[in-house]
Structures are given as structure tokens and as C-alpha cells.
Amino acid sequence: MRDVCVIGIGQTPIGELWEDSLRDLAYRALQQAVDDAGIEKPDALFVANMLAPRLSSQAHLGALIASHVGWRGIEATTVEAACASGGTAFQAAVRAVASGMVDVAAVCGVEKMTDATSGSITAALATAADADYEGAHGASFVALNALIMQRYMHEYNVPHECFAPFSMTAHANAVNNPNAMFRKEITLETYMRSPVIADPINLFDSSPISDGAAAMIVCPLEMAADLSKNAPVKVLASATAIDTVDLAGRINMVDLFAARTSAQKAYEQAGLGPEDIHVFEVHDAFSVMAALSLEAAGFADAGKGVDLAQAGEIAINGRIPISTMGGLKGRGHPVGATGVYELVDLVTQLRGDAGANQVRDAQIGMTQNIGGTGATVVTHILARGI
Amino acid sequence: MRDVCVIGIGQTPIGELWEDSLRDLAYRALQQAVDDAGIEKPDALFVANMLAPRLSSQAHLGALIASHVGWRGIEATTVEAACASGGTAFQAAVRAVASGMVDVAAVCGVEKMTDATSGSITAALATAADADYEGAHGASFVALNALIMQRYMHEYNVPHECFAPFSMTAHANAVNNPNAMFRKEITLETYMRSPVIADPINLFDSSPISDGAAAMIVCPLEMAADLSKNAPVKVLASATAIDTVDLAGRINMVDLFAARTSAQKAYEQAGLGPEDIHVFEVHDAFSVMAALSLEAAGFADAGKGVDLAQAGEIAINGRIPISTMGGLKGRGHPVGATGVYELVDLVTQLRGDAGANQVRDAQIGMTQNIGGTGATVVTHILARGI
Numbered sequence: 001m002r003d004v005c006v007i008g009i010g011q012t013p014i015g016e017l018w019e020d021s022l023r024d025l026a027y028r029a030l031q032q033a034v035d036d037a038g039i040e041k042p043d044a045l046f047v048a049n050m051l052a053p054r055l056s057s058q059a060h061l062g063a064l065i066a067s068h069v070g071w072r073g074i075e076a077t078t079v080e081a082a083c084a085s086g087g088t089a090f091q092a093a094v095r096a097v098a099s100g101m102v103d104v105a106a107v108c109g110v111e112k113m114t115d116a117t118s119g120s121i122t123a124a125l126a127t128a129a130d131a132d133y134e135g136a137h138g139a140s141f142v143a144l145n146a147l148i149m150q151r152y153m154h155e156y157n158v159p160h161e162c163f164a165p166f167s168m169t170a171h172a173n174a175v176n177n178p179n180a181m182f183r184k185e186i187t188l189e190t191y192m193r194s195p196v197i198a199d200p201i202n203l204f205d206s207s208p209i210s211d212g213a214a215a216m217i218v219c220p221l222e223m224a225a226d227l228s229k230n231a232p233v234k235v236l237a238s239a240t241a242i243d244t245v246d247l248a249g250r251i252n253m254v255d256l257f258a259a260r261t262s263a264q265k266a267y268e269q270a271g272l273g274p275e276d277i278h279v280f281e282v283h284d285a286f287s288v289m290a291a292l293s294l295e296a297a298g299f300a301d302a303g304k305g306v307d308l309a310q311a312g313e314i315a316i317n318g319r320i321p322i323s324t325m326g327g328l329k330g331r332g333h334p335v336g337a338t339g340v341y342e343l344v345d346l347v348t349q350l351r352g353d354a355g356a357n358q359v360r361d362a363q364i365g366m367t368q369n370i371g372g373t374g375a376t377v378v379t380h381i382l383a384r385g386i
Numbered sequence: 387m388r389d390v391c392v393i394g395i396g397q398t399p400i401g402e403l404w405e406d407s408l409r410d411l412a413y414r415a416l417q418q419a420v421d422d423a424g425i426e427k428p429d430a431l432f433v434a435n436m437l438a439p440r441l442s443s444q445a446h447l448g449a450l451i452a453s454h455v456g457w458r459g460i461e462a463t464t465v466e467a468a469c470a471s472g473g474t475a476f477q478a479a480v481r482a483v484a485s486g487m488v489d490v491a492a493v494c495g496v497e498k499m500t501d502a503t504s505g506s507i508t509a510a511l512a513t514a515a516d517a518d519y520e521g522a523h524g525a526s527f528v529a530l531n532a533l534i535m536q537r538y539m540h541e542y543n544v545p546h547e548c549f550a551p552f553s554m555t556a557h558a559n560a561v562n563n564p565n566a567m568f569r570k571e572i573t574l575e576t577y578m579r580s581p582v583i584a585d586p587i588n589l590f591d592s593s594p595i596s597d598g599a600a601a602m603i604v605c606p607l608e609m610a611a612d613l614s615k616n617a618p619v620k621v622l623a624s625a626t627a628i629d630t631v632d633l634a635g636r637i638n639m640v641d642l643f644a645a646r647t648s649a650q651k652a653y654e655q656a657g658l659g660p661e662d663i664h665v666f667e668v669h670d671a672f673s674v675m676a677a678l679s680l681e682a683a684g685f686a687d688a689g690k691g692v693d694l695a696q697a698g699e700i701a702i703n704g705r706i707p708i709s710t711m712g713g714l715k716g717r718g719h720p721v722g723a724t725g726v727y728e729l730v731d732l733v734t735q736l737r738g739d740a741g742a743n744q745v746r747d748a749q750i751g752m753t754q755n756i757g758g759t760g761a762t763v764v765t766h767i768l769a770r771g772i
Binding site for chain 1: 442449458463477481512518631
């Protein structure tokens with residue numbers, strides 16, 4: 001098995017990008033990534049996308065995007081695991097390179113959501129849940145997350161305002177990210193007064209409907225110096241685990257079994273533990289997911305993720321900075337692309353390129369990309385200069 | 387890089403399976419594959435599916451199926467490349483095992499098409515084509531293939547009846563396959579008199595709308611003897627190549643560039659040529675695709691694929707037997723699952739288990755799985771006892 005590293009990253013700003021088609025967004029991110037790496041073209045492309053078959057009547061994105069970028073003849077495919085598509089596509093690229101079958105692989109997460117009507121977006125997002133056991137009964141994706149948050153608040157006796165720091169930190173960090181959708185701080189009052197979407201989830205507990213694309217280039221560590229002038233960021237661990245898609249099938253709704261299992265696998269692969277992680281890009285699609293991810297990854301005991309946030313330990317200068325470029329809430333959440341954005345943000349931190357949001361001495365970082373209400377979780381640990 | 391082999395296969399019959407849900411079909415195929423291999427559960431599952439997000443309102447099939455089979459905690463994801471999804475999912479599994487990151491991987495191709503209305507199926511299949519350049523203008527998937535067939539007939543001066551042997555051979559072979567959708571021979575007269583779907587494609591040039599699931603278990607060759615009593619079938623080559631999704635972007639509509647490129651890559655990986663291949667499972671979604679695949683893979687010159695068929699060389703006892711268990715036309719074509727069925731059929735041949743359809747001394751075989759009108763092509767070469 002060959003060691004794998006990241007040598008290029010790219011991203012479009014996230015927003016309501018009505019002027020850009022799906023393939024154009026992907027093109028921009030990929031072109032930036034190959035330019036950043038200093039390579040001409042990859043041998044393989046792994047596209048992460050969830051919603052194009054429904055919202056854009058377009059499947060088959062691997063060939064569509066690769067040929068649009070001018071890469072006829074390379075291999076290309078789409079990898080999908082609902083909102084965890086980005087992480088699984090990156091994992092597929094890492095595997096392809098590690099196996100020796102591919103030298104240079106590109107990953108592109110792309111999603112175009114805002115052209116559709118809100119009803120069709122809601123229905124499309126519900127395909128991340130269980131269509132027979134949940135969707136068919138009218139449970140929207142936010143409603144399912146609301147059940148989890150309600151249960152968390154009940155189980156651990158946590159009032160709603162305790163979740164505010166997740167949203168406030170994410171929005172504060174987004175201010176300095178030129179690619180973020182919302183570059184505006186919010187106050188506790190703004191958070192508390194925001195309209196309820198699905199009780200207890202309010203507007204600021206939720207990530208936005210967004211368009212965007214992010215891309216990465218990976219290669220064998222041993223080839224990095226020849227291929228690129230960039231300092232390689234090494235992939236120390238890549239681990240996925242699944243749980244039931246339907247909430248009713250879970251043993252414990254407020255213990256993300258798949259997140260815990262994938263974090264354990266990742267720590268084992270890397271020979272590291274939570275104490276070694278300097279920065280953690282979480283999947284804060286809803287505030288409660290950030291808390292549960294911190295707990296599952298070993299940064300807080302069960303029910304104590306909110307305490308970590310309350311204590312300021314998730315801020316840039318805290319013990320375990322999360323959502324450092326704005327997270328899903330502030331940066332935006334183009335679902336299929338999100339896992340790649342998380343990784344791009346992490347690489348930015350590990351390269352020391354995060355500007356005002358730089359986590360000091362960030363050498364080792366982790367991402368956790370969550371599909372559905374915790375059914376698929378992909379954990380990656382990356383490091384610089386190891 | 388570790389050598390990879392197949393130690394288990396499973397499949398449901400193909401047909402209009404209204405009694406079985408998507409997840410139940412997958413369960414049946416996977417359970418058969420793990421039973422065949424003699425293992426308890428895999429470390430990873432790669433699902434191949436194209437249409438579930440549209441036709442069943444269900445994305446996120448990796449976790450859905452893995453948890454339904456009872457495999458909480460393993461990793462799982464979906465791989466999609468339109469009708470080539472099966473081949474790319476198998477490739478992902480092979481890579482995962484070759485890389486050393488996964489020991490035992492399962493692949494499951496599953497598609498449930500017949501519950502939907504024909505209009506929504508036609509629209510869903512069109513997502514394999516280019517939504518902006520083709521679908522938006524009303525071009526159905528069969529219409530695009532009709533353009534290719536028309537061009538082939540014009541370019542090489544081939545009358546329609548020359549394509550009949552593809553359909554007749556496939557249907558003749560399906561008779562002996564208990565899992566095939568159509569177990570009935572057809573005559574030249576039946577073929578010639580069948581209704582036109584999209585001129586010049588007639589009913590018997592086309593593969594059917596089907597439900598079905600097929601599954602495989604792969605592991606490192608070095609572990610095969612410990613894990614399974616089955617004689618391992620070794621993966622000698624696994625290669626994908628892409629071309630533009632839209633026909634208008636192609637350099638030559640009747641030369642499948644992606645098929646030729648992926649075959650070349652595969653021959654190179656295996657150190658073999660067309661002369662070494664004993665059996666070839668082609669992607670005969672439409673008759674012309676079988677001809678083009680034979681040509682692209684080096685079994686016939688341009689425009690001569692039909693001659694090979696006319697001469698009887700594609701029959702079980704011919705020079706290069708194709709569609710040996712009925713192909714897409716006779717066995718059926720549950721699109722996302724088809725690539726896995728092709729591989730399962732090939733393994734059946736290489737194991738010598740093909741009964742009345744057994745290709746004599748089949749030691750090395752090839753599959754070619756085609757996505758869209760030739761935009762993504764995945765070629766695999768497998769061998770027994772090497």
C-alpha cells in the first residue's frame with residue numbers, strides 16, 4: 001500500500017449561484033485544483049454528488065464533468081452516500097492511488113440545489129433518509145434531525161440556548177472566508193429569536209440550501225515532490241462506518257454509532273487519539289450534529305459536546321477548533337460537495353493558509369462527514385510534514 | 387498492490403419483481419454471495435445503482451442495504467456511472483482490497499424499475515445522457531442509440547437484418563439460464579417483424595426494463611484459500627475510460643473511443659490481447675452496442691462486428707462467445723445492476739458452472755460495461771487457475 005497525500009485544492013464560493021451550471025461549477029473547482037497542484041490532468045476523477053439525478057435530471061456526472069474539463073480517456077465515476085458523498089469520494093480516490101492502480105486522482109464534490117423549488121429540494125433531501133420507513137410518512141430531513149435534537153435536550157437536560165455557540169462560532173469564522181455563503185456574525189439574541197424550522201431546530205441551527213463545488217488532487221507521497229511544488233498533506237487515516245438509515249432502527253438516537261466506529265477505525269489506522277488532533281472539521285448540518293460528532297470522536301463525553309462549545313473550546317484558539325472556515329452553517333452546505341469542502345478547509349489549515357482563522361501550529365487535523373441522520377460517517381485524518 | 391479475486395457470487399432472477407422491494411432484492415443477492423463464498427460478512431459494501439433516487443425516492447443505498455443485511459459498522463457506499471455503475475462498483479471493491487485497506491469487500495448491483503410508470507422510467511433513463519444538450523431537447527435514451535445504429539448502417543452499408551444474430555444468440559442462450567427474464571428463442575422472422583421503437587431500433591434490438599440484483603465477494607488472492615472453499619477467480623485487469631456524454635461531442639459516433647481505450651488499458655494491465663480471451667460478456671443494451679463493443683475490444687475491424695455475428699462466431703461454440711447467459715437482451719437489464727450480472731455470468735463460465743451454455747475450456751474472460759451511449763466504459767479481465 002502506497003502512502004497518499006493531497007497536493008492540490010480548489011473551490012468555488014458557496015451561494016445561490018444561478019449563473020453557473022452544475023458542470024461549470026465543477027470545472028472551476030477542478031481547474032483551480034490542478035492549477036494549485038501544478039499538474040496537467042489526473043488519471044481518474046471521483047465525483048461526489050447527491051442530488052443531480054433529481055434536481056438537474058443528470059446522472060452520470062463522472063463522464064460529464066471529466067469530458068467537460070477536457071479529460072477524455074481518463075476514468076471517472078460518481079460516489080454517493082447522501083450528505084457523506086464527499087468523504088466517500090475522497091476515500092475512493094485515496095484507495096485508487098494507494099492500490100497502485102492510479103497515480104494522480106482528482107476528487108470533485110459538486111451540488112446545485114437553488115435552481116429547484118423548495119418543495120422539490122425538500123423531497124430530494126429526504127432521499128438521504130429511509131424512503132419506505134421515514135420519507136413515505138412525510139418525515140422531512142430537518143424533522144428527523146429535530147427528533148434527535150429534542151431527544152438530546154431531554155436526555156441530557158440541555159436547554160436550547162446551549163447550542164447557540166455552535167452557530168455563533170461557525171458564523172464568526174465564516175466572516176473571514178471569502179468563499180463562505182454567510183459572512184456575518186450573529187449574536188445570542190439573533191440565534192434565540194430566529195424562527196423555528198422544525199421544533200426545536202431553528203433557522204440558525206440549520207445549514208443553508210447552497211450551490212458550490214470543491215476539488216482536490218491526490219497522489220502517492222513518493223511522487224509528490226516530482227509532481228508539485230506544494231508541500232504535501234498526508235492522509236493518515238480514511239475510515240467509513242454505517243448504521244441504519246432509519247432512526248427507528250438505531251440502538252441509541254443520541255449516540256452516533258457510525259461516527260464513533262469510523263473515528264475509532266481512523267484513530268487505529270493513524271495510531272493516534274483525540275488528544276493528537278489540532279483541528280476538527282465537523283458536519284454541523286444541524287447544531288446537534290456538531291455536538292454528537294464531538295462526542296462520538298472522543299472530544300467530549302456523552303451529552304457534554306454542548307459544554308465544550310459553551311466553554312469556548314471549539315473556537316479557533318480553543319482546545320479543539322471546529323468549523324474553522326464557517327462550517328456547514330456559515331460556509332454553506334451543498335450536500336454532495338460538503339465532505340470535499342471540509343477536507344479543503346482542513347488542508348488550508350494544515351498548509352497554514354487560513355489567514356485570520358489560522359489554528360496555531362495545526363499539524364494534524366480531522367474531518368467527519370455525516371450522511372443522513374448519522375447512517376454513513378466518513379472520518380479522515382490528515383497531517384502536514386510527517 | 388495485492389492481487390484480488392472473486393470468491394462468491396449471487397443473483398436474483400431478473401424480471402418484473404413487484405413482490406420484492408429494492409432492499410429485499412439486494413439482500414437476496416448478497417446473502418447468496420456470502421453463502422457461496424462461505425464468509426459471514428464483508429468489511430465493505432459497494433452498491434451499484436442508477437435509478438433509485440428517482441424511481442424509489444431513495445439515495446444512500448450503501449448504508450440502507452448494508453444495515454438491512456445486518457452489517458452495522460462496516461463501510462458502505464454507492465458507485466454510479468449510469469448503466470456502467472456495476473462495473474465501476476466492482477472496480478471500487480477491487481481497489482479497496484488491492485490497496486490493503488479492506489480485506490473482504492462485497493459488491494451489489496441492484497435496480498428496481500418496473501414499479502414506475504413508463505414515462506418516468508424513460509425520463510429517469512435519460513439522466514444517463516446529457517440533460518442540457520440531449521435530454522432537454524426531448525431525446526430519449528433509445529433515440530440516441532437509434533442515431534448510432536442509423537449511422538452504423540449508413541457508414542458501413544449494413545442492412546438491418548445483419549443485427550439479428552445478436553438478438554437471436556442472446557435469446558437462445560437465455561433459454562438455459564434460470565435467472566433470465568426471457569427464456570424463449572426467437573427466429574429471424576420474429577426479429578424482422580417486431581415493432582420499431584426508435585427507427586431503426588426494433589423491439590428485439592432493445593433490452594427490457596427489469597428488476598434484479600446481483601452480488602459478488604472479493605478478497606486478496608493470498609487469503610482466498612483460508613476464507614473460502616471456492617476456487618478463486620482472479621482479477622487480471624480493471625480499467626475505465628470516459629468520453630463525452632453527449633453524442634455531438636464525439637469525434638466518431640460509431641467508434642466507441644471509451645470502449646477502445648478501456649480495453650487497451652485492460653489488455654495492458656493483464657499483458658494479454660483479444661486473442662487470449664475465451665468469453666466476452668458485452669453490454670448489448672441495443673444490438674449496435676454489441677457490435678461496437680466487439681470492434682472496440684479488437685475482435686473485429688470497424689464495421690465488421692456484424693460479420694462476426696453473422697458467421698456464428700459469437701455463439702457458445704464460436705470464436706468469441708458473447709452474452710452467454712442471455713446478455714442484457716435475454717437475461718434482462720436492471721441498469722445499475724447489469725455490470726455486476728455481467729461479471730457474475732463470467733465467473734459462472736470461468737468456474738465451469740454454466741451448464742448447457744458452458745464455453746469449453748473457458749480460462750480467461752472479459753466483461754465490458756457501458757454507461758450512456760458509450761461515455762463510460764469499464765473493462766474487466768478475469769481468469770481461473772492462473
